[in-house]
Amino acid sequence: MADELKTDDERSEELKAWWRENGTSVAVGVAVAVAGVFGFQQWKQYNLDQAETASALFQKATIATTDKVKALNFVTSEYSSTPYAALAALASAAETSQTDPAATIASLKVALDAKDKNVADIATLRLARVYIAEGKLSEAESLLDTGLAVAYTSLVEEIKGDLFVAKKDLDKARTAYDKAISSADGTSVQYLQMKRDNLGKGA
Secondary structure (H helix, E strand, O other): OOHHHOOHHHHHHHHHHHHHHHHHHHHHHHHHHHHHHHHHHHHHHHHHHHHHHHHHHHHHHHOOOOOHHHHHHHHHHHOOOOOHHHHHHHHHHHHHOOOOHHHHHHHHHHHOOOOOHHHHHHHHHHHHHHHHHOOOHHHHHHHOOOOOOHHHHHHHHHHHHHHHHHOOOHHHHHHHHHHHHHOOOHHHHHHHHHHHHOOOOOO
């Protein structure tokens, strides 16, 4: 009731007083909200631009005839927020796998952090192979126990077989190769069977 008896001038003065106390914070809040909307849009556009550029550079790097590793590593380092960073790291590792184990390991470690689980799993399996070849057996074993996708079961068991051969534990190697064979498709069974047969029948 008291508010209804106030004159327009009184209401106007109250509004002015409230604005003096709260106007700045309201204005800042509105400005932040508007900036947030435009900032988010700019951020999305930036990410899109980054992905498109990374895609183009990755495609160019994969067909390069000179400085391929350098070009791939550039994508990995300069466009690390895009999916192409991990793909470039995988490709770089493939290029150095026969000549530079340290560089190969470094690239595969980058690919391990891929958001795409399929890419991360491929990097894990390749890195396990490199570790076995380099005699880093405990590191390889740890990688093979990281919950890889079921689709890679045969390959995981094959690499475990290779690991146990390197550790001279032939009974476990035979078991691993048997598991690999049982879950393999037709194209790799013969190859896996040959690896298994090379170990003999065992005890």
